[in-house]
Amino acid sequence: MRIMELLTDDQRPPGEAAGGPGGRLSPAARARVLLAAAVGPLVTGYAAVATVLALVTLTAAHAVFSGTSVLLAAGPGWLAAHQVPLGIGGHPLGVLPLLPTLGAVALAARTAFGAAQRLGCRSPREALPVLATITGAHAGFGLLVALCAQGSPVTVDPLLAFAVPGLLAAAASGVGITWYRGLPDVVAERLDPLALRGVRAGALSLAVLVACGAAVFTVATALSWSTVSDMYEPAFGNSFGMLLLSVLYLPNAVTAALSFVTGPGFSIGSLTVGMFGYRGGAVPGLPLLGGLPGHHAGWWPALLVLPAATGALAGWSLRKIDPDPAQRLRTVAVAGAVVALGCVVLGTLSGGRLGDGPFDPVSVPVGVASIVAFCWIVIPGSLVAFFAGEHEPQAAPPEALEDNQAFEDADEVDAEEASEAVEEIEAEADAELGLEEPAEAAPEPDDAVTGGTETCGDVEPDEADR
Known part of the structure; x- marks a missing residue:
């Protein structure tokens, strides 16, 4: 608990840490923060797995509780929570519960956020030690558990035990650091704002599809509640273990219900459940699977309205992002790609080997499911975004613009020629009528003007009339 308090209780702004206001942490203080970031998620995750195993052992009908056995078993359980395939008694176990994995990812992300905050990281580069510390700690601990499990009934591939937890921790730490500092400037400057809108719309669409799958699963389980209740055993311990296993999975x-709603479906051993096909087979006696259908129903294709409505919702949310329809369609395509990638990740983590008997393997057709999910977002989303949004006037092609400019230049030349012709005609008419302005004469002296006036005054009337 003290380790987690070091990461969560300090609410001072970045840069204000052990060094005082506006100061930086000392090397010793930085080392303590990084040590807490490395050990904190490991101790918390290991303790959570050990607690669950202890509860199952204590409540089981014929189990003998042993603290040492629980602590030893918690190591492979920690690896299973990080999606590392196990071998139990020579039988493969690759279908691992996703709920503990989500918890481990959230814990690593929160730890990275808290460590970056305490260190006062001002840039992603300064947060690299946090990322490297958490990633290295998870990878090293996974390798240690795998080496300690050698010779026991539970076998683990050391390479996978090293790589898979490290990869999950790196992804989670990157999310936590980005959550604290935001995207790096180099990345943010190169990202298209419309592409970012498409990523957000894709994340929302993926969440809606997951909600649709959860709703279908809930309704199917509720309608088959009598079958589900019959799977629980009278003993409390066994029933509690089955309930806990159902919650973890x-x-x-x-995810399997999501694949069914979009069309491709899923399979458990020889059992195949799809929107347009069904093949029966044996299933494990787990209450979680009590809602599985026993035959195909003709009304199942009506459920396809759910992914179609999700795609239309994505298009509606993107209808006003740009007046150019082509840009809106491009953004819808980005949203569809995000949904397809999410389906690949969820489908890959949800399936795997389940022993080597009639229930093996459990799988979701990842390739087909991702393509179909992409189409469910892009096709209705593009239609809605295209017709519900604005339409800017279509720009004329460059050739048309050049032609228009040529016509304008020709009109200007014609207007100048017409103006010059009119001026020439007016000048000729003035010349014929004698209205042409005389040339400017040289000014006469003042006395000449005065003398002329006096002479005119002496002229007799008869001469003046002539």
């Missing part, structure tokens, strides 16, 4: 079941 609940995200896996929701």
Whole structure:
């Protein structure tokens, strides 16, 4: 608890840490923060797995509780929570619960956020030690658990035990650091704002599809409640264990329901459940699977309205982002790509090997499911975004603009020629009528003007009339 308090209780702004206001942390203080970031998620996750195993052992009908056995078993359980395939008694176990994985990812992200805040990281570069510390700690601990499990009934591939937890921790730490500092400037400057809108719309659409899968799973389980209740055993311990197992695998079941709603479906061993096809087979006696249908129903294709409505919702949310329809369609395509990638990740983590018997393997057709999900977003989303949004006037092609400019230049030349012709005609008419202005004469002296006036005054009337 003290380790987590170091990460969560300090609410001072970045840069204000052990060094005082406006100061930087000392090397010793930085080392303590990084150590807490490395050890905190490991201790918390390991303790959570050990607690669950202890509860199952204590409530089981014929189990003998042993603290040492619980602590030893918590190591492989920690690896299973980080999606590392296990071998139990020579039988593969690759279908691992998603709920603990989501918890481990959230814990690593929150730890990275708190460590970056305490260190006062002003840039992603300064947060790299946090990322490297958390990633290295998870990878090293996974390798240690795998090496300690050698020779026991539970076997683990050391390479996978090293790589998979490290990869999950790196992704989670990157999310936590980005959550604290935002996107790096180099990345943010190169990202298209419309592409970012498409990513947000895709994340929203993926969440809506997951909600649709959860709703279908809930309704199917409720309608088959009598079958579900019959799967619980009278003993409390066994019933509690089955309930706990169903809760841990609940995200896996929701992912399978999502694949069913979009069309491709899922399979458990020989059992195949799809929107347009069904093949029966044996299933494990787990209450989580009590809502599985026993035959195909003709009304199932009506559920396709759910992914179609999700795509239309994505298009409606993007209808006003740009007046150019082509830009809106491009953004819808980005949203569809995000949904397809999310389906690949969820489908890959939800399936895997389940022993080597009639229930093996459990799988979601990841390739087909991702393509179909992309189409469910892009096709109705593009139609809605195109017709519900604005339409800017279509710009004339460059050739048309050049032609228009030529016509304008020709009109200007014609107007100048016409103006010059009119001026020439007016000048000729003035010349014929004698209205042409005389040339400017040289000014005469003042006395000449005066003398002329006096002479005119002496002229007799008869001469003046002539």
